[in-house]
Amino acid sequence: MTPSGRRSTPDGGLTRRDFLAGSGALFLSGCLGAKRKRIEGEIVADARAHGHLLRGPLPTTPSRTVEVPVVVAGAGIAGLSAAWRLRRAGVEDFLVLELESSAGGNARWGSNAVTEFPWAAHYVPLPTRESVAVRELFRELGIIVGTDARGEPEYEERYLCAAPQERLFEFGRWHDGLYPSAAADAEDLAQLRRFRERMAEFRGKFAIPVERSSRGLLELDALTMRRWLDREGFTSPRLRWYVDYACRDDYGCTIDTTSAWAGIHYYASRPEDEEVVTWPAGIGWIARRLAAPLGRRLVTGALVARADGEGVDYLDTRTRERVRVRAKRVILALPRFVVQRVFPRTADGFTYAPWVVANVTVDRVPEGRGAPPCWDNVLRDGDSLGYVVATHQSLRTRPGPSVLTWYLPCTGDPASERAALVARPWEYWRDRVIADLRPAHPDIEERASRIDVMLLGHAMIRPVPGFVWGKSRAEAAARVGNVHFAHSDLSGLSLFEEAQYHGVRAAEEVLRAMGVRCPSLLG
Amino acid sequence: MKHALLVSVFVLATCGLVYELIAGAAASYLLGDSVTQFSTIIGAYLFSMGIGSWLSRYVGRGLIARFIQIEILVGVVGGLSSTILFVAFGQLPAFRLILYAVVALIGIGVGMEIPLLLRILKDQLQFKDLVAQVLSLDYVGALAASILFPIWLVPHLGLIRTSFLFGIANIGVALWTTWLFREHLPAARFFRVQGAAALVLLAAGFAGSAAISDFAEEGLYADEIIFFRTTAYQKIVVTREADDVRLYLNGHLQFSSRDEYRYHEALVHPGLAAVADPGRVLVLGGGDGLAVREILKDPRVREVRLVDLDPEMTRIFRDHASLSQLNGGALRSPKLRVTNADAFLWLEEAGDRYDFVVVDFPDPTNYSLSKLYTTSFYRRLARRLAEGGIAVIQSTSPLFARKSFWCIAETVRAAGLQAAPYHVYVPSFGEWGFVLASREAYRPPERFPEGLRFVSAATSRSFFEFPPDMAPVPVEANRLNHQVLVQYYDSEWKTINP
Numbered sequence A: 001m002t003p004s005g006r007r008s009t010p011d012g013g014l015t016r017r018d019f020l021a022g023s024g025a026l027f028l029s030g031c032l033g034a035k036r037k038r039i040e041g042e043i044v045a046d047a048r049a050h051g052h053l054l055r056g057p058l059p060t061t062p063s064r065t066v067e068v069p070v071v072v073a074g075a076g077i078a079g080l081s082a083a084w085r086l087r088r089a090g091v092e093d094f095l096v097l098e099l100e101s102s103a104g105g106n107a108r109w110g111s112n113a114v115t116e117f118p119w120a121a122h123y124v125p126l127p128t129r130e131s132v133a134v135r136e137l138f139r140e141l142g143i144i145v146g147t148d149a150r151g152e153p154e155y156e157e158r159y160l161c162a163a164p165q166e167r168l169f170e171f172g173r174w175h176d177g178l179y180p181s182a183a184a185d186a187e188d189l190a191q192l193r194r195f196r197e198r199m200a201e202f203r204g205k206f207a208i209p210v211e212r213s214s215r216g217l218l219e220l221d222a223l224t225m226r227r228w229l230d231r232e233g234f235t236s237p238r239l240r241w242y243v244d245y246a247c248r249d250d251y252g253c254t255i256d257t258t259s260a261w262a263g264i265h266y267y268a269s270r271p272e273d274e275e276v277v278t279w280p281a282g283i284g285w286i287a288r289r290l291a292a293p294l295g296r297r298l299v300t301g302a303l304v305a306r307a308d309g310e311g312v313d314y315l316d317t318r319t320r321e322r323v324r325v326r327a328k329r330v331i332l333a334l335p336r337f338v339v340q341r342v343f344p345r346t347a348d349g350f351t352y353a354p355w356v357v358a359n360v361t362v363d364r365v366p367e368g369r370g371a372p373p374c375w376d377n378v379l380r381d382g383d384s385l386g387y388v389v390a391t392h393q394s395l396r397t398r399p400g401p402s403v404l405t406w407y408l409p410c411t412g413d414p415a416s417e418r419a420a421l422v423a424r425p426w427e428y429w430r431d432r433v434i435a436d437l438r439p440a441h442p443d444i445e446e447r448a449s450r451i452d453v454m455l456l457g458h459a460m461i462r463p464v465p466g467f468v469w470g471k472s473r474a475e476a477a478a479r480v481g482n483v484h485f486a487h488s489d490l491s492g493l494s495l496f497e498e499a500q501y502h503g504v505r506a507a508e509e510v511l512r513a514m515g516v517r518c519p520s521l522l523g
Numbered sequence B: 001m002k003h004a005l006l007v008s009v010f011v012l013a014t015c016g017l018v019y020e021l022i023a024g025a026a027a028s029y030l031l032g033d034s035v036t037q038f039s040t041i042i043g044a045y046l047f048s049m050g051i052g053s054w055l056s057r058y059v060g061r062g063l064i065a066r067f068i069q070i071e072i073l074v075g076v077v078g079g080l081s082s083t084i085l086f087v088a089f090g091q092l093p094a095f096r097l098i099l100y101a102v103v104a105l106i107g108i109g110v111g112m113e114i115p116l117l118l119r120i121l122k123d124q125l126q127f128k129d130l131v132a133q134v135l136s137l138d139y140v141g142a143l144a145a146s147i148l149f150p151i152w153l154v155p156h157l158g159l160i161r162t163s164f165l166f167g168i169a170n171i172g173v174a175l176w177t178t179w180l181f182r183e184h185l186p187a188a189r190f191f192r193v194q195g196a197a198a199l200v201l202l203a204a205g206f207a208g209s210a211a212i213s214d215f216a217e218e219g220l221y222a223d224e225i226i227f228f229r230t231t232a233y234q235k236i237v238v239t240r241e242a243d244d245v246r247l248y249l250n251g252h253l254q255f256s257s258r259d260e261y262r263y264h265e266a267l268v269h270p271g272l273a274a275v276a277d278p279g280r281v282l283v284l285g286g287g288d289g290l291a292v293r294e295i296l297k298d299p300r301v302r303e304v305r306l307v308d309l310d311p312e313m314t315r316i317f318r319d320h321a322s323l324s325q326l327n328g329g330a331l332r333s334p335k336l337r338v339t340n341a342d343a344f345l346w347l348e349e350a351g352d353r354y355d356f357v358v359v360d361f362p363d364p365t366n367y368s369l370s371k372l373y374t375t376s377f378y379r380r381l382a383r384r385l386a387e388g389g390i391a392v393i394q395s396t397s398p399l400f401a402r403k404s405f406w407c408i409a410e411t412v413r414a415a416g417l418q419a420a421p422y423h424v425y426v427p428s429f430g431e432w433g434f435v436l437a438s439r440e441a442y443r444p445p446e447r448f449p450e451g452l453r454f455v456s457a458a459t460s461r462s463f464f465e466f467p468p469d470m471a472p473v474p475v476e477a478n479r480l481n482h483q484v485l486v487q488y489y490d491s492e493w494k495t496i497n498p
């Protein structure tokens, strides 16, 4: 007798027939005039809207003054990492001032009845040997649980991104992996192989943190990624899409605006097919753990408005009071465009790509034709990057509700993109998200109950040609008297590891200045 | 006019037969046993046509108007018929009732068509020509339908779109008739509006049914269905043929009562009997209570905890007479506690330890289920094992899915446990495998509970011998981030059941 896979339920849950019955029922109810389900949502208020206060007049005199040895402005990954470094060295007396109502910055997260979900950063690739401080943090947080026979870190399996990781929607179906391999011809594949070989040759010369990279290839920073692809004879449209996708995903730029150095860095700074760690809240999982021990030393709703060698002034966004924080050391863990306002410096060339992030609450992860749902679900057509599934790491075996985090980098001219962002109502973004996902998931409107949107006007620093290895970036990181700087902007690449590096670096500068002796975590 | 109406006869005949074929095909897909389904559907349909023909005598004045209305009705019901049937099967217990109601309604309508048409045409032709032409076109239309249906319609359009398409054709006839008789039909506009509305409905259905129409057209069940329920998690179907009761979940065979004792004795006793003092036993999956029945045969067991996802499953196997008979009322045992939860999540939270654990999950057909076969899962399982405790894991077939089987054993080892793989022969599944997982090396027991039909001390030793065609193969362990098991399983079963 022919064996049948015992107990092999076809999709672990609803059968195709339920699906069919479901859509049939929906169709019928549609015909019978039943009301179409409404999708709720809003443009989530971004406290950075308070930013305009920076431009307006402040109350002239502080209504109170606090004194503290060290003050950190900004509780993104850089500011939180600075605090982490100070605490590891036994320095517990400091304040962290954050504009938003919670810490995180571009690692911030949200939650609803279904799950937590990221509002921006969602994963960290496994840290390389050079990312000493990241490995140290990961050990402390239980992400790295041991060392294997080869001396490489062992990771907690639950935090490693679960299989299946990535799929790409093309020609009406989902395909495994991100490289558009469906319909790739021999020439395409030959170029892909050659591209991978080229990247392997570069490996070792590009590092995370950027600071650890070899200085021998800086001429690549003068070219755009497209020029470099041209120069090397990489003409395959599939390969170009693949590389362009990486630039959009990591930098909010295209191959026309990313410097070849930054474009290659994406591939050459880590081993091929490196794994990542991720959580429902994205990197918010780490941010929350960094913020938790701060307790009341984390002051939220604090808009830092002025800084000088003796401290900072902030505006309490709730009481509208101006507060003076006198400190011996100041760490400005703020994006460069904010630093320019609170501690005016000349800093040319810092440009930012706006992003739109939408969190779509669905009653069940949409499947679509072809490869099964993955953590990262990318669409070949259109400008968006597709979506990440917040519940992917869940141990639940049955399909259930989830939140899909949809990403749209705005790769055009930043100022006009920003103007266009704010001009559009929520309905526009709702329709845009739906229209983007519908080809892959014709049922998306039925699945979705909420679409919340966040507009990030200055989401990512743009590594345009000449920026990463230019003068202003190098100068921006150098301390000015008692004022130190920390932020991923200072690397020219928006990466968790870079933000952490600069936070730790700035804290170690402060520790040294305070005469606290401790070995550097920067390797 | 005359020719126009004769064309209508042809179209209507095609439509009529297509509806009948759709009902027959849908019923055999959904209920299995196509011979019975087709013959009862055809019978019911023809009988309804007879009723329709007879009822046509009550149509007096307004012949044309009635004819048009019947066409619209038949078009709408016929067009929606397969959608209705699939929806009803998914949602409603009274599926057969709905099936025959739909068949009867269409049959009655179709039965009225020809008599009415004959009467409409009677002044245009001599009686002998009339009958000859109408009936021959009727049969030619039926022939066309019966050839088109299997060769083109089902493979290319699928059942759902086919029925919408013919519903549309039917409405087309109705609309055309309103035009043909525009001079004799005072309410022509009224009918046109009705017809147009029906047309829009069906056209929308046709367009919107793309998702519906790729329905897997497979005959699911061969035997009589004695129990059927759709729960939040799965579709439970129990069939019986003579003394053989079978349980299907989502269309997949779980056991056959003829030989399930082999499976469940082999699942439970080699492990359970080897535990020194199996006071506390945990069962993950296995809501049918058959594993619990075996466990309760060991008098040393004081308490059993059953964790199954689906509350309906455990409820019907406790309360439904012919189902609880299969597990000997095990789910009513005072020693048993039932928890309905997702096993992985439950294991994560639970704090108790158990002397013996039965892990009886569905095969790792997809990524969700394969999580239950990862190092992460077995590490958590290990934490729930008491001192000297043993777990047994159903591990698919070492013959048909050799890599998958050895992958599960490898995964148990990678999670830091000892693995003792074994296999038995269960006729309805074929060669089937299990893996015992424990901290100390497994030692086969000398004694088994009384009254076993399959497992004994002598035979159980041979379970652990693997002939060359099932011998270990090099495989990787299955991890959350690298679920190799799904790939092994997929490739192996695909070569057997393509």
Ligand SMILES: Cc1cc2nc3c(=O)[nH]c(=O)nc-3n(C[C@H](O)[C@H](O)[C@H](O)COP(=O)(O)OP(=O)(O)OC[C@H]3O[C@@H](n4cnc5c(N)ncnc54)[C@H](O)[C@@H]3O)c2cc1C
Pocket (backbone or CB within 6 Å): A073, A074, A075, A076, A077, A078, A079, A097, A098, A099, A100, A103, A104, A105, A106, A107, A119, A120, A121, A122, A123, A124, A302, A303, A304, A305, A333, A334, A335, A338, A355, A357, A407, A456, A459, A460, A486, A487, A488, A489, A493, A494, A495, A496, A497, A499
């Ligand atoms: C959409 C998106 C997706 C991303 N995905 C990834 C990813 O998957 N992996 C990855 O590694 N990186 C990712 N990144 C980049 C990563 O999030 C950032 O590099 C990192 O979080 C930056 O941390 P930071 O501390 O340098 O800066 P920020 O996060 O910008 O922190 C600055 C903080 O300062 C606060 N602040 C600003 N002005 C003031 C003021 N005047 N007073 C007080 N406080 C103020 C801000 O609210 C913020 O909390 C992503 C970024 C974006 C935008």
